[in-house]
Amino acid sequence: MKILFLGAGSAATVYGLTPLATAARNAGHQVIMAAPRNVLPDIAALGITPFSATSTPIPHFRTKDRAGNPVTVPDNPVEGRLFTGRWFGRLAAASLEPLLGLTKDWRPDLIVGGTLTYAAPLVAHRLGVPYVRQAWDGKDFDGIDPGAGEELRPELDDLGLARLPDPALFIDISPPSLRPPHALPAQMMRWTPVNQQREAEPWMYTRGEQRRVCVTGGSRGLNFDFLKNMVETVSALDAEVVVAAPEELAAKLRDELDGVRAGWIPLDVVAPTSDLIVHHSGGVTSLTALHFGVPQLSLMESQDNASHGAALDRIADFGAGLSLQPGELTTDRIHAACRALLDDPSYTRQSQILAQEMASLPLASEVVAELEKLTA
Structure with a gap:
């Protein structure tokens, strides 16, 4: 056939x-x-x-x-x-x-x-x-x-x-x-997570002493200023921050933000070692977080992403994540949402329930x- x-x-x-x-x-x-x-x-x-x-x-x-x-x-x-x-x-x-x-x-x-x-x-x-x-x-x-x-x-x-x-x-x-x-x-x-790969390094598939937050703007990276703002806001948390982004954007992030670990990091490798995934309201990124039972925070940059909105709202309603709309993307709102997702174990528990459903x-x-x- x-x-x-x-x-x-x-x-x-x-x-x-x-x-x-x-x-x-x-x-x-x-x-x-x-x-x-x-x-x-x-x-x-x-x-x-x-x-x-x-x-x-x-x-x-x-x-x-x-x-x-x-x-x-x-x-x-x-x-x-x-x-x-x-x-x-x-x-x-x-x-x-x-x-x-x-x-x-x-x-x-x-x-x-x-x-x-x-x-x-x-x-x-x-x-x-x-x-x-x-x-x-x-x-x-x-x-x-x-x-x-x-x-x-x-x-x-x-x-x-x-x-x-x-x-x-x-x-x-x-x-x-x-x-x-x-x-x-x-x-x-x-559904099984798929993405282009790179050579695995120990830090990708192991956990450190701090909780890990993975930030991504998706395979296209979206616009640099939006991604940079995401990273700067999340970096204020008491957590290790890794940024999965196309190398062109990752290089700019490394130049402008001291000590940031950014690059083409295979999400299916780093997600299982993460405590939270902060993303651009991307559908495949959202599914990857669900697949591994990791809580997620989706940040919608524009209403052109509204087609994902209802699905992300259902994730939030189920208690497996939170979602912020374009008018809500302030530093304080993002920081508070990340803090809630990291500190309240119910988000991880609900995410893992969905992961079990997907696996069946x-x-x-x-x-x-x-x-x-x-x-x-």
Whole structure:
């Protein structure tokens, strides 16, 4: 069987899909993962065949409409979700021609698209093959899909579709306790943290005398000032601080902040030795913290990240972490939240409950069998 996986413009989306893609390849199936050119090195580094869906840099779709006019990030969560759908819709539209060119010569039997890869259902419909939607994090997409549908109206009309096609199978990787009440029926799957690696050093996989706080802005690092502010605030705690960031940003941090330990630190190695993970409201980072049962503090820089908001709120409601909105990111609020998460053992206890739930879900290798049934 040939399976085409579709990621998006950040390494995190690749990491989210890799466990299932690797399991399918290990089961003997042919696998290609398509994504914007900027993340092809990440796909290749993880041993999967990459294909460029578009050479346009991903920030272009977020900051400009199809005519090249500037767009503004909304300042409220509802519009923020629609905005997210629209720019992922623009990414899908730009990806269609290259993807159809690929499938003309390498015809897949099945297409697996990540949460917001809207080209996946369109290409699958055009080819008449099953489409599977796999969550790459705990993001809710109810408020996002309508924005993508609006943006892709020309493409939907061309295919004679009133709306985006539903998947033949939805794969969810969230802990069952964090699924929203309105969640669609899903094939649950145990998700395994994936990221690019570097040589392991003893300090990464061992604990020191102090409690450890891991700070990360994700695989892209976000903007330097936001990351620097996160690190400076957390460094005021009585704890060891390590910063997982792309080397370019990490080097600047080391230059400007004395004694900070920053670099491309594999999160799956350092997370088990951490007492708290402070992050940028990243979906894959959040799942990694849950996987290892580590409390988390999510800091939302803008409403463009609102699509993660509901999932992070559910983590907070469960007592496994805390979340701060853009208007709440003061030094005092961040410091107080970190202190609460470090000093109250209930946060660790609740995080470990969710980790146990995730560990009980079907393995990716078991889910491959469900994919095979779709094409039988």
